[in-house]
Amino acid sequence: MTSVHHPFDTRIFYKEIRTLATNGYDVTFIAPHDHDECVDGVRIRAVPPVSGKLRRVMGMGWRLIRTALQEPAELYHIHDPELLLWAQILRLRGRTVIYDMHENVPQDLKHKAWIDPRLRKTLSALYQLMERLLLQGMPVIFAEDSYGPHYQWHRGPHETVLNMPLANQLLAIHKEPNPHPALGYIGDVKPWRGSTVTLEALAILKSQGREIVWECVGQLTDVQRQSMEQFIHQHGLNKVNLHDRLKPDVWHPIIARCHIGLAVLESLPNHVNSYPTKLFEYMALGVPVIASGFPLYKEIVEGVGCGLTVNDPNDPQELADCIVQLLDNPEEARAMGQRGREAVRKHYRWDVEAHKLLKFYANLLDIQS
Template sequence: MKVVISRLNLYTMVVIPIFMLFLNNSRVDKTQVDKLDKKAQEIREGKAKLRICHITTAHPCFDIRIFYKECKALADAGYEVYLVARHDKEEVVDGVHIIPLPKVRNRVERMFFLVNKAFEIALKLNADVYHFHDPEFIPKALKLKRLGKRVIYDAHEDVPRQIMSKPYLKGFSREIFSKVFEIYENYAARKFDVVITATPYIRDRFLKLNPNTVDVNNYPLLDEFTSVCDWDKRNNDICYIGGISKGRGIIELIKALEFVDTTLHLAGGFESRELEEEVKKLDGWKKVRYYGFVDRAKVRDILCSVKVGIITLHPEPNHIMALPNKMFEYMAAGLAIVVSNFPLWEEIINKSGCGLSVNPLDPEAIAQKIRYLLENDELARKMGEHGRKWIFENYSWGKESEKLKEVYKNFNSFIEVLA
């Protein structure tokens, strides 16, 4: 039954949206020209701000990239920022107006009901720019374009390659779904005003389709790590913080604990209840301290209490060229790190001198690397210092936020020209 539902999820994301392209009228709403002209005059006279609406139906409201980085950066820059996302109430947090979406029971309900609800709310907000974060919203984003709106697609993942890693798709069906979605996404990307990507690798793919493509990388919020706990006050422990799934290496990591004397501080949500039950039955689980979902303050507390950060994702197509936010946060917090032996990740740790790479599919090899760092305390401390120094010199959200604000400055200038 679970496999059937998962395939239905993919069907709703790939097949139905493509069919809808042929049903919708592509004419632009002529009244939008008059609205833009009026808004342009108000902006010019200082009577109005550019109204921005961020939309997510798949991510949590306080997602690190969406809320803490992008929405807050734009609100701090003086824009009128709204976030349509799953939440329990309407409120303003750090200058961001949160418009709540209701809870849903499953992904199919999310892709049908929640996407439609988000679109209805977005239209009522009558924003100047719509910035959406989930591929399941693409059909509605195209509809916004047909209504004369300006739309930004924020591509967090390389979805066609992500589909190739879905465990419930076997053999040739993966290739079919991946190719069909890529054709559809490529079509849509050409229509949007701007495509923002989370990595240079994804940027290069979309640049071939839309010249208005820019990478806004998921580098850490360094303000959270201006000071960290002294090394000698930390526990001889390790941590993993983030989404918990088989593809992100949770099975191998827990099995690795059987071969090393330490405690794993684990924070994040399990991909499914079945996976959580499976993991908790493993012998290594007794060495785990599990926190569930945590806020940013708790993330910092965990990172400042351990010595080694783990990110051993499986070698799946969507992981190999990824730049995980957690890797950079580990480094900013002064941790030595153990990462999957992907060429891009090995290049980062070799340049920075911050840790070790390992085969993520081998629990004993993972344990060996962890044990080596914990038993060589001075080496691990120096690795943490090197990584922290390298991050502060090279990878900070401050630089990336300037890219984001430049995109919106261009929108602002365009609207002012209309006046």
């Protein structure tokens, strides 16, 4: 169940749900959507989406739980902190609820731009207190290794299921590179995820006579799109393509044709301490990467030798220099891409995480029986 994510979210639908469904589980997915449907053997029960955070937490949460109560399931798997309180209704009725923790919310609250800086620590502490109450005995799936140390107080069943790429699908894709120098990005499109610094770097390169394609694939708010299009128009960046959200089988070949994949994220707790799935997706497609120089990222990028890192993810000149370095050295860039692809083939794959998910489910069902 989710009140926030797209019904075809990569981690939730294409990885976890598909893994469960192909291994004999009868899965119903309750999510914001405009119609009920059955996809890949999974029944999607649509709950009409609402706008506004408060309305989503209150109205959407209740409608999701009300729908869930109509489903006689053995396990209920939630993906949003907004649903933690509502999930207690299911627990009070004897249902087993799993919480899939995609982000370390207490750490994230300390850096939210929309929260008054004077209130951030207090809100973080209050949220931690709420978690301690609501997560007692609840099975938890951590999406990152870094979350566990913050939750040593948790006494319920838990497992870490990393958001690794669907390697087999990605490794099977081989595309001729774009005839024009091209950057690729996949993920939510936000300033703190590199949208602004990338446009600024492209403007620098345009002033040097370099016209570069940017295939930007990911969810955009209307405000963000308007802001980016205004910058694009002002600087004559005619080769920037804002694709919005696309299904994997559509964006895979688009990114595979790019010369560089971007994972230049700002220094926020949920970035610094979390693997960016896009990094492994670029690697699997054989695309060399430019990533933020956080220790966790450098361990992968420099350890594998699959790209470059920037010391300051907000410095467009440094990013522009890295782009030029890779574009002007195509043989080395190609070798980086191949090293990344081989590393995914051997190590960084969803298959391993899928096994952990299935074992976790099986253990919970054994406890119930």
